[in-house]
Amino acid sequence: MTDAGSRDMPDEREKTGVGAWLDARLPVVSAFRREYVDYQTPRNLNGLWNFGAILTVVLLVMLATGIFLAINYTPTAAGAFASVEAIERQVPSGWLLRSIHVTGASMFLAALYIHLFRGLYYGSYKAPREMLWLSGLVLLAMVMFTAFAGYVLPWGQMSYWGADVAGKAVDAIPGVGPWLEHFLQGADAPGDVSLHRFFILHMVLAFAVLGVVGVHVAALHVTGSNNPLGIEPTGPRDTVPFHPYYTSKDALGLVLFALLFAVVVFFLPNVVFEAENFRPANPLHTPADIEPEWYFLPFYGILQSVPSKFGGLLASVGAILVLFLVPWLDRSPIRSARFRPFYRVCMGLLVVCFILLGFVGRHHAQGGWMIAGRVAVVYYFAHFLVLLPLSARTERGIVLPDGIADAGRRGA
Amino acid sequence: MRGGMRLRFGFLLGLLASLADISHAMAQAGPHDRPPHQVWSFEGPLGRFDLSAVQRGYAVYAQVCSACHGMKAMTYGDLAAMGLTMEQVSRIAATQQVPGGVDAQGDPVTRAATPADHFRDPFANPEAAAAANNGVAPPDQSRLALVYPGGPDRIYAVLTGYREPPAAYRPSHAGAVYNPYASGREIAMPPPLRDGQVVYTDGTPATAAQEARDVTTFLAWVAQPHLEARHRLGMQVVLYLLFLAVLVLLLKRRVWSDVH
Numbered sequence: 001m002t003d004a005g006s007r008d009m010p011d012e013r014e015k016t017g018v019g020a021w022l023d024a025r026l027p028v029v030s031a032f033r034r035e036y037v038d039y040q041t042p043r044n045l046n047g048l049w050n051f052g053a054i055l056t057v058v059l060l061v062m063l064a065t066g067i068f069l070a071i072n073y074t075p076t077a078a079g080a081f082a083s084v085e086a087i088e089r090q091v092p093s094g095w096l097l098r099s100i101h102v103t104g105a106s107m108f109l110a111a112l113y114i115h116l117f118r119g120l121y122y123g124s125y126k127a128p129r130e131m132l133w134l135s136g137l138v139l140l141a142m143v144m145f146t147a148f149a150g151y152v153l154p155w156g157q158m159s160y161w162g163a164d165v166a167g168k169a170v171d172a173i174p175g176v177g178p179w180l181e182h183f184l185q186g187a188d189a190p191g192d193v194s195l196h197r198f199f200i201l202h203m204v205l206a207f208a209v210l211g212v213v214g215v216h217v218a219a220l221h222v223t224g225s226n227n228p229l230g231i232e233p234t235g236p237r238d239t240v241p242f243h244p245y246y247t248s249k250d251a252l253g254l255v256l257f258a259l260l261f262a263v264v265v266f267f268l269p270n271v272v273f274e275a276e277n278f279r280p281a282n283p284l285h286t287p288a289d290i291e292p293e294w295y296f297l298p299f300y301g302i303l304q305s306v307p308s309k310f311g312g313l314l315a316s317v318g319a320i321l322v323l324f325l326v327p328w329l330d331r332s333p334i335r336s337a338r339f340r341p342f343y344r345v346c347m348g349l350l351v352v353c354f355i356l357l358g359f360v361g362r363h364h365a366q367g368g369w370m371i372a373g374r375v376a377v378v379y380y381f382a383h384f385l386v387l388l389p390l391s392a393r394t395e396r397g398i399v400l401p402d403g404i405a406d407a408g409r410r411g412a
Numbered sequence: 413m414r415g416g417m418r419l420r421f422g423f424l425l426g427l428l429a430s431l432a433d434i435s436h437a438m439a440q441a442g443p444h445d446r447p448p449h450q451v452w453s454f455e456g457p458l459g460r461f462d463l464s465a466v467q468r469g470y471a472v473y474a475q476v477c478s479a480c481h482g483m484k485a486m487t488y489g490d491l492a493a494m495g496l497t498m499e500q501v502s503r504i505a506a507t508q509q510v511p512g513g514v515d516a517q518g519d520p521v522t523r524a525a526t527p528a529d530h531f532r533d534p535f536a537n538p539e540a541a542a543a544a545n546n547g548v549a550p551p552d553q554s555r556l557a558l559v560y561p562g563g564p565d566r567i568y569a570v571l572t573g574y575r576e577p578p579a580a581y582r583p584s585h586a587g588a589v590y591n592p593y594a595s596g597r598e599i600a601m602p603p604p605l606r607d608g609q610v611v612y613t614d615g616t617p618a619t620a621a622q623e624a625r626d627v628t629t630f631l632a633w634v635a636q637p638h639l640e641a642r643h644r645l646g647m648q649v650v651l652y653l654l655f656l657a658v659l660v661l662l663l664k665r666r667v668w669s670d671v672h
Contacts, residue, residue, distance in 0.1 A: 043671055
C-alpha cells in the first residue's frame, strides 16, 4: 500500500552480478530493499515503536543461547538440576549463556507488555490491522507457555512447585481437568515425564514463536505501521524511508535496551534469579512462599482474587482472551488515545490495575489485597467489556489533524 | 500528548517497582536475631573475592564442614579458580576416595578422585545423613550462601553466635542447641569452630572468628564462582555499550536532522 511504486523501479546497480542472478530467481535482495530500506514509514513514530525490533532481537538471542543450554541439559528429574549446575560451573561461559537466557526471558516479557500497551493505547488493533493484533496475541500466549515450560526445566524448588500449582489449576477445570492435568504432566505430580514434555514443549514453541513472528511482521508490512496520531499517512510528506531513519532510531533503542539488559546480567542477577530455585526440587518439602515469575503475577493475582478455583482460572485465562475481542469491542473510529480523553483515562486506570494485580499476586490476595484484587479484576473486565464499547459515545466533535507532517508542524 | 508521556512513564516505573519488590522477597522462617552486617570484599556491583581468604576458607571446609556437609555441584577441578595449580588440585582430589564402579567379581570398589570428579558426599543418602545427625540432614553447601535467608552475614553470625542459652530455653529435640541467629533461635548443628581447630598454611592466626570469616567467604565464592569474571566483563560490556550509545545517538540525530 505504502510502497507500490518501489516494486517497479529496479535499481540500476543490481542488473549484473551474483545479486541480480539470485534476485531473478529468488527476489530476496529486492524484497529486502523493498521492505527494509525503501519501506515508507510514518515519520512521527515515538520510542515505544522501538519495542518490535527489540523483541525480534531478544528472541534471536533467546534461541541462540537456548540451543547451547539445551545441548548441556538433561531432561530427567534425577539429572536436570545437576546438569544446570554443571552449565553454571563447569561448562565454559555456561554461566554467561544461562544468565543471558534467564534475563532474556524477563526482558522479553517486559518488552512484550510495553509493546502490547503501545498497541492498545494508540489503537493499533483497529482496521485494517486486526490480523496484526491477533497474530501478536497468539504470540503473547505462545511466549507465556514457552516461558512457563522453561521455568520448570532447572528443576529447582520453584520450578517444581510452580509446575505443581499450574497442574492443580488445570485440574480445577470441571470434567476434563484431571484428564488434561494427566496429559500435560504424565502423572499426578510433576516428575520425569512432565520434565521431558516441558523440555520438548519449550523447544518446539520457541521455534514456533519465530515462525509466528514471521506472520506478524508480514501482516505489519501489508498495512504499514500505525503511529502516535493514529491517522494514515496521506502522502510522501508524512513518511520517511525505513532506512536510514528507522534503522538508526531502532539501533539507538536496541543499544539502550542492551545497556539495561547488560546491567541486569552482570550486576543485578538477583532481580531475575529466584534464590529458592537454587535448591533442588523436593516433592516432600513445600516452600513457604510459592510465587510465579513477576510476568505472571498479574494473572496469578486474578487467579487468587476470584473466590472459586475454576472461576479464578477462567478469569485469568479470560484476561488474555478478552484482548482478542478488542478490535470489535471498540466502536470508535479514532485510533489514538491522544484524541480520546475518556479512553485515555481508562487506559491509565487499566495499567494501574494490571500492576496492582501483580502486587496482589505477590501477596497471595490476603487481607486488604483481596479487596484491592477484586476491584482491579472488576475494572480490568469492565474496561474491555463496558468502558471500551461506550467510549465512542463520549467522542463527539473531535477534529483529527489532516496529515502527520502538518500535525508535527502545528505541535512544534 | 503530555498526559501520554506521564502514562508511559508511570507504566515503566510500575514495572521497575514490581521488579525491585520481587528481589527482596525472602521468606525468613522462624524468629531470630538480626545478624549484624559485616563488610565483605565480594559485596556490591564491583565486589571481588580475596582469594587467600577463599583458600583458607576451603581449608576450614575440608577439615571441618565436609565431615557432615556435601557440596555436590562442585568438582575438585573447580578449586583451580581459587588460585590453585592443576597439580595442587589433582593432589587434593587424590586424597579422596570415590566410587569406582565394580571389580571383576562385580563387587563395588573405590578409587582416588580426579579433578573431574564431584566433591564426595559425606553420607550415602539423605536418610543416612539424617540418621547420623539427630534426624536433621546437614544441608548441601553448593549454593548455601545464596539460598540461606540472610546470606553470608547470617552464616557468619550463626557460626560465631553460639552462647549460653537463656534460662527459659528448652531444646525442642535431641542435639538441638541455642543460637540466636538460627531459625527459631535453635540449630541442630553443634558449635563447629573453635580457636586453632584448623591449620592455616599462610600463618594467619586460626581464631574461631577468623575461621568463620574465611569459611563464609569460601561459601560465598562457591555459591557464585563467577562473580568476579561477571563484574569484570560487565564493566567492559557496559562501557562499550555506553560508547556505542553515544555514537548511535549522534548518528540518529544526524540522520533525522533534515526531518525535524
